[in-house]
Amino acid sequence: MSVLYPRLLGDAAKNLHHEYQHLAIAELRSRHALHHPAAVFAATGGRRVTEEELQRLRDDVLEVAGRAGFPDEGRRQDRVTFDLEIAQLLHQRCGLVAGEAAVRSIWAFIALVLLPDVSYWRYPRPPGDRVLGTDITRHVWGRLWWRAHLLALPQRFEPYRLLDTFGEAAFDQIFARRRSIGGSRALIRTLADIWPSVDRSGTPERDVLVDVLKRLSRWGAVVDFESLDQDELRRQVQDAADESVSVLRAQGQSAGPRHADA
């Protein structure tokens, strides 16, 4: 059964963010709570998360954060590892279904009520999108749940092995375009699966990825990727990647070194 989380109303979230962005981590720790007067449960299917479950979730996140240096600044690589561990933890433990995870105000509750100290540690002085319920693709916690959901494999053995394929910026490209590539988890997983083996021949990863996504989006207008078997889907995604690399390399060569004759 799906677990429902409290939704933090927009005005309250904005007020908390306004207040919290200037507070020290230690002060934010004392502000965390398991409920908030402006956080409400909506009457959709499922059962309400209990305060014990929220406390356990907070404890587990704090443990992972501690390994990544929390409350100190820590190293950049530690935060990358933190994100990967948290993505898996949230996806495995929250009991959320995708419909509920698309409700942005539940992520505002988790960021600003349950875990304000860790939220502002992960993104010091963040823009509102990181903690408010305005954009899941940028949200400190919501984007990690979705990253795990889109990349988790339907298997018992190492279901989260694709999580670290893309860096944060690269995955943002995919997440932001998930509607245009049809919301197909099979397609996104396949892209993640073949990505390490794509020979980019020195072409920047981001450029290749953006071009591949555009190509898949164009093909997706007349092709049903979901109908394909895994082998065929791999072949098509590989084709898209090869074409992208080839086109970008040709463009790079024809542009030549800038101001060569100057």
Add this chain to the structure above:
Amino acid sequence: MTRVFPFLRPPADVVTVGPWSRLTPDGAEPLTDTLRDWDYSTTLALHRAGSVDGLRLRRLCGLPIDATLDVSVQWFASSSALRGRAWRISLPPEDGFETSIDFRLPGDDLGGGLELITSVILRASAPGASPAAATRPGSVLWSDRHRLTLEADSTLFPIATADFHELPYPTGAAWYLHIDEDLEAAALGSILLLLNERHTVVMRAVEAASSPTEADRRVLSALRTDVLRVLLDRALTLDDLKEDVQYPTGSLGALLLNVARTAFPAFSLEALRRERETAPALFSSRVQESSQLLVEA
């Protein structure tokens, strides 16, 4: 919006499909446009019968007899923006091929609007195909879409109760309709009707909504009118909301446009904006009429 396919496609009559039905322990029932009893824990058992002219379809698509085709069904959920394959069968090269589409759809990834897309797909071409025929596996040769709404009441208006004394809303107010501003976001997560727990008259009426007294009915009517008015206010004050924009299915933008069109089919958004600004009292009366305020059932 008409999609242009860069390959030959057959006329629609190469496939005949029956209506969708929902299988329950009591038997099959027609699949309605809204499933009010649905929630995330529901697994839908769906069925439709179909007949496909597999030979004629290949010929009209410029494909040889040994091209491999499938009939498949895909689902798309508006709240999660996810899709997946629900069912598939190989289509033999024979006319009048009878098929029975049957599958179960767990509720985990669903919510909001649900689209069921029945398609005939090219799985693999073969030598001898026309140069104008589809070549890429997965090419959609024929398709049919069916849309329905899951958990209709709560999709559009998730309802929550709260003590307004604790919230930045007037303590004596009866309700507050919270609407976000991102027009591309799922309506499910963008709208929340908050009822004030302190307001006993409203709380009683909503709790008795399935069998209301006459007094409850009047309260619910006032609530419906006010919800419509607030939604229209939001639609008409958001400059970004435009009639010629195709908002994602199930999004807040699509919902607001739909509310305005359904309430006032004869008015453009621009005309409504003008009237709301220049003749607010008249506009208010129109909202009353459209929502049938206090009209006896």
